[in-house]
Amino acid sequence: MNKIYCPSLTEYQRRQTIEVTIGDLPMGGENPIRVQSMTTVDTMDTMGSVEQVIRMVEAGCEYVRITAPSVAEAENLRHIKAELRNRGYNVPLIADIHFTPNAAELAAKIVEKVRINPGNYADKKKFNIIEYTDETYQAELDRIRERFVPLVKICKEHGTAMRIGTNHGSLSDRILSRYGDTPLGMVESALEFLRICEDLNYHNIVLSMKASNTQVMVQAYRLLVQKLEEEGLKPYPLHLGVTEAGEAEDGRIKSAVGIGTLLEDGLGDTVRVSLTEAPEFEAPVARTLIDRYTNRAGHEPIKPICNIPINPFQYERRHTHEVLNLGGTNVPRVVADLSQLDALQYADLKCVGHLYSMLLDKFNMSDLGADYIYTGNNPISFMLPNGLKEIVDHEAWQTAENREERYPLLTAKQYLSEAEKSAEVNFVQLNLHDLTPEMIDALKTDKTAVAVLQTSNAHAMAELRKGFFRLMNNGCEVPVIIRRDYTEMLSETTQLYASTDVGGLLIDGLGDGILLGTSSMAPKTKTEWLERIDNLNKLSFGILQAARTRMSKTEYISCPSCGRTLFDLQETTAMIRKRTDHLKGVKIGIMGCIVNGPGEMADADYGYVGVGKGKIALYRGQTVMKKSVPEEKAVDELINLIREDGKWIEPVILETENV
Template sequence: MELKTVTENQQYCNSLTNYSRRKTIPVKIGDVVIGGDNPIVVQSMTTVDTMDTLGSIEQCIRMIDSGCELVRITAPSIKEAENLRQIKEGLRKRGYNTPLVADIHFTPNAAEVAAQIVEKVRVNPGNYADKKKFEVLEYTDASYQDELDRIRERFLPLVNICKANGTAMRIGTNHGSLSDRIMSRYGDTPLGMVESALEFLRICEAENYYDIVISMKSSNTQVMVQAYRLLVNKLNEGGFKPYPLHLGVTEAGDGEDGRVKSAVGIGALLEDGLGDTVRVSLTEDPEFESPVVKTLINRYVSRPVASGIEPMNNYPIDPFSYNKRVAVEVANFGGSNVPRVITDVSTVQLSIPKDLKCTGHFYLPELDKWKMNDQGCDYIYSGDSPVPFMLPNGLKEILNYKIWDQQEDKKNKFPALILTHLKDNLPLHEELNFLLVSAENIKEAIPFLNNELPIVLLLFANSQHQMQAIRRAIVSLINAKINLPVVPKVSYEDGDAEKTMLFSGTDVGGLLIDGIGDGILLGLDRLKLKDKPSMLEQVKLHNSVSFGVLQAARTRMSKTEYISCPSCGRTLFDLQETTAMIRKRTDHLKGVKIGIMGCIVNGPGEMADADYGYVGSGKGKITLYKGKEVMKRSVPSENAVDELIDIIKEDGQWIEPETADHE
């Protein structure tokens, strides 16, 4: 597939090579200002029932103490909206002046009440005064306009109340809850998401109301990133004011998966200077969300604007749709192959087969055989330290060229060259070679490259701007018509697990979202750790995160994906406990996507592209889905997981879990 060059009307950020925040209008929310020249604002959402006043106050305080600067609370009906006053007053009495946001989906009346109490309301255009019944509807231009007129009439009272009370608004489009009307005209697309928000924005601007923040959230990171970029483009193109952006990946999940997935979507946008407030939606207690956000955004506090990276006049990649960069096939890299995982073990000194467990490959001594889990890496990079035992079939070793050249068996090991080796025309492996080259030196390397060479580039950057530098180098390759596979290599000094998840998700995930990257390598070269146990743990983390980044970017599905909402006052069961229970029973179903939603608001729509769904429909009652089709209603919660598994079995997607004798 041909890659399209980005033209002037496809711009979405200030720079693709320097860190430059998009300039927006400032929006005041109580004592907090989003956008303008202000720092990125951290926010989160309560999970306690809104009618539990004391519980809500206590949870808000825990969230604020953890770094939350804006607290969102669900108001599904008028009674919850009215109770926001009690929560707000309780917080003020305790000395907390953090602004509150009312979360509204279906109920305009609740929004109108909340807008007179709290500092901001969030409305979802796909649900607010619009229709979502999963019906295929036909509209003429006239009937479509009639619907817009009806929406305007229903939405206008809220706009007027917000103006009168100095209340801000977030117009928050969710990919999974686009109305049937929008779906009929634009389909299930980023453009549909953008147009859904712009319809409401036009009503606001016609009334000279501008205290607005916009979001384009999805559980699919590719869709989410494309939608935000397209939104900025359409705001510029349509003459709208440059409104601040709220960034978030919906239903990211929990633990490592939730953090990596959030970083892939949010980080890709932050790198390009987009985003003025951020929420990470984890299926965990909300006080754990703000520290994750702060780790993500603190990278940019001291990052210099000027990167020293050569500017790009044209970006030869369409930023609004996914197209994989064309790469020739070299061994099992490039072509139609999935991205490969290379795990760095170069500083560990592997000595016995058991040491390889950290790479997803397990030696069973009693059977004298190897076993691999779903996160068994494809290659190990051992540098100057050859592995002293026979590797399992399917796992290949990469050695630095000088050490490789000393091996008796050169065929089953592969060399990692540097540019000097290539310039000196040293003998290559006939099947597969790796060239370690910095983004800064890519133009020096290009004259020595051609598409007939059996070479995969391991591309790294010495810049603080790792993602931009590697992206710029790949554009140089594209412009030179060098189609060799490229594996981004990123390294970090801090061995902190959460930083590793978030930073690699940002730096490599941001590239994969644009279709560039034929693998991933998280390097050990900058780490300060020395003792072997710590290094083995770091290798295990790197290996797991590598697979997580590929999955979160939707480029290689290697494990079960859980699209689980972060819980709120609407939730009808314990989401964390239920997610853990479902994960325990199903986490061996490679590539299957299961949505776990606490209520109908975050039900079939918000699950987006999940294969199966588990949705709270009443106290102790669960509705089960296959895609967006209801399979069973009002299933008692104690039987629901078994019934979900029965649906998966009937669909032919079930496999029995193996005994974990290698763990």
């Protein structure tokens, strides 16, 4: 199998693409990675759209997309564009098209770029399973060509660019029937339309493979690049995005896990972060992700990888032996770093999800309760709650009381020496250079060892990945905790960087735990330290959830809103979250309209979809259960649906009085 999908797995190199002309701001080629977003105002509201576009541009958007669900909206793009030009804003506009070829053909004469979704543009999406022969399949392709060719010719004539944007949740019945709900199906859906463009010598094209599931999204983009190369097609620029990422911290983490993973390997020419928030809040997040690579070239060298031991197009968790509750079939564990604090009290463990009730003299563990705490040279002086285990530096472990209740962290040198070790678990802190043949041989035969893999290389994910590959290529199945330490920086920046570095590994099945270290941080007070540790603990669980490797809370697959939206998405998402955020592992899709309805929330358990003003459709999976529920009753009806399936539990109020 050809596993090559990027310029290099070890040296940061931007993938070289053709340049695409989009107004006066080209994409791809030698141009920087561009930032874009999408309006949420009704497209027929000319002045409202103009004002929002201006806010987006001033927030950093270089391209702005506007929905055009019908000819009327497509025509009004003319007025929006004219008013923007009158005010001195020349930002290229992109018309977002789903079902209506006639709207696309009109918009292509007005704006600089059109986006079509091959899953429902001149194709069929009725959730039917159809058996196609080669002849009937080709007949459908011929029908699509007939509908699609006029748009291509208009784009050529007017110098309009096009994004062929596949969405995981809106693959057509025809694609699903032949390829299934797979990254390959996503890629083939786009390639069918791309081949028509190539036949007509039209190349002003950008491609995207968006999904809410970060594993599927990353695999699809990688496979797309590989297929373009395999078929001898041009290296078209890529539009990166995780669709329906959600809101607030969860939306940012999920976006970084998907987008950042691809940027690390040099893929991507424009980024759109899809948050259930005002669109002007999306651009700064995208910019933070992109700017990390401005000076990435020239990082500390990493030797090339000769053998890739994973399938980059399909998730499979690395096989490891079990040590205590690490590795094997256990979910990845969270290790919280408390090593910079001493004289800890019961109440301080609240920052790692273990809440002490002075009234009851007992601990309650939240859904985000850390599995281990690392205390460095400051062992805890009291008995830890059940389920929480302690890691200490080897020197402190040697002299600590009750050594059987804690586990040592050894350096590579200590581990290979005759230093005293635990009979149960020994954590070994390593970097790539420590993974010598001697070390690997020792780890292979030691059923008490757990590696803690870290790096100081600016190209962190690549070096950590190389470490995993070295272990795998040498048959070493030791469990590995991924450790990353960040210098003091804005909380959101840490959030995005950690989600990229660790999430990118987890997506490939690499990693049995996560430790976000605090050794490089310098808060001034204990309160600031506890707040920082609390944030890192929540971030660790958020990364695991975004990478689909450990579900510890309710997941909300909510669209970022656009001019088609039929209710206030931010308000509704907050209301649904307030009522349901205790339902661990349940996935709820919240979609503003039927376009982003049952298809886009492809792997949600339940769906809340706008179908008309004040009317909501409720779904179980992709099956509509209630078609027209009044908006004021819809959340209660959603809860009733969850209750009918036996998935509803009453929220528990924990006793949290602190000493």
